[in-house]
């Protein structure tokens with residue numbers, strides 16, 4: 001038997017794949033990491049493709065387990081709340097946590113990927129094959145076919161793990177073999193990246209916040225970068241009269257932004273060029289089942305359950321997958337035929353829960369955050385958190401600042417709301433009773 005037959009193949013050296021390689025090598029496995037792109041540590045970043053992301057507790061928890069959290073956090077920019085930009089008037093800051101000091105962290109996606117790649121390749125037992133795009137897989141034998149600059153090559157592995165993202169070729173191969181069912185729900189919104197460069201050598205906006213321009217049918221956000229620029233992401237419908245394609249000329253682009261995002265105009269000198277040349281990315285939710293086949297092929301991260309980005313959780317959730325698979329391997333003594341189904345059983349409710357919360361958060365971010373009623377609700381929520389520490393915790397805190405399983409977050413928030421409903425109903429009943437008694441006394445006098 002060739003040494004390849006003993007290897008675990010991880011297909012896709014993105015965020016989940018590199019972290020997974022680290023965890024597997026720590027368990028003593030021989031790992032072959034296959035990546036369709038050239039080595040990103042030597043290449044250029046693709047234009048307009050989300051260069052930063054928000055890392056929060058779930059992702060940090062995973063990085064801590066391989067001792068990479070401190071290194072990654074050196075270049076992170078903490079964002080303690082949302083800065084809401086109305087069409088007219090001053091921006092308003094809304095803290096993410098009751099204490100005001102908890103933060104999600106803006107980090108460079110490329111730097112994070114490279115740090116994970118460095119960590120993986122530094123471990124004995126990990127080898128990486130760049131420029132290897134998986135195009136074929138025999139789920140029964142683990143034989144993989146790759147397209148490379150030198151032509152097609154084949155390789156074998158004991159177990160094949162697909163961490164090749166939302167458009168996973170590994171998932172596609174399982175589908176083609178009738179071993180899996182999938183559903184892809186594309187949003188009728190796409191996204192385009194724009195840039196706010198540094199101004200006079202400094203950040204042009206407050207770097208301690210995630211900036212949001214909620215506009216109902218559209219929305220823009222901006223996250224700070226270590227080079228003092230901001231990456232803006234504009235979310236807008238992909239079809240229709242009010243959509244990306246509706247702005248056909250520089251004048252139309254400038255007019256639109258002057259009307260809807262007036263404070264952006266003086267901050268974004270390359271707005272028209274960015275708008276005309278950066279691609280429109282698609283957004284959607286991927287669901288599939290099962291996440292494994294024949295006990296030797298498995299899916300993790302976006303390949304199994306891609307979600308829309310509105311809770312900033314896709315990568316955090318993918319990292320959490322790796323931690324859970326590692327736990328399952330512990331419990332199953334590295335028996336993959338037992339660990340892979342157990343992994344799906346443990347994670348599927350959680351990934352479904354965050355998929356739904358991420359969709360709901362889109363409505364909150366683009367429609368609700370600007371409303372005075374929503375802002376009052378957040379203040380009441382933070383007051384409750386301070387009054388009932390540990391007993392009332394907001395959904396945002398549970399998702400972003402804890403590792404409480406996502407499905408448990410949903411159940412706990414429901415219980416909290418029910419309890420509040422009972423208290424509010426009780427208080428209302430007491431009030432009605434008191435008012436009734438007072439009125440009765442008034443009539444008797």
Ligand SMILES: Cc1cc2nc3c(=O)[nH]c(=O)nc-3n(C[C@H](O)[C@H](O)[C@H](O)COP(=O)(O)OP(=O)(O)OC[C@H]3O[C@@H](n4cnc5c(N)ncnc54)[C@H](O)[C@@H]3O)c2cc1C
Pocket residue numbers: 011012013014015016017034035036037050052053054055132133134135163164165166167168169170191233281300301302303309311312313314315316317318
């Ligand atoms: C606009 C936007 C903003 C986001 N913001 C956040 C955020 O703030 N916080 C957060 O946690 N998440 C965020 N996400 C989600 C996050 O990017 C993903 O959930 C995360 O990257 C998933 O990691 P992954 O490793 O599963 O997949 P990916 O990061 O997509 O990695 C897949 C890898 O597989 C490789 N590959 C693909 N096909 C093949 C093949 N056939 N053969 C070999 N290799 C292949 C790819 O080149 C890539 O390297 C955002 C996503 C978008 C689109």
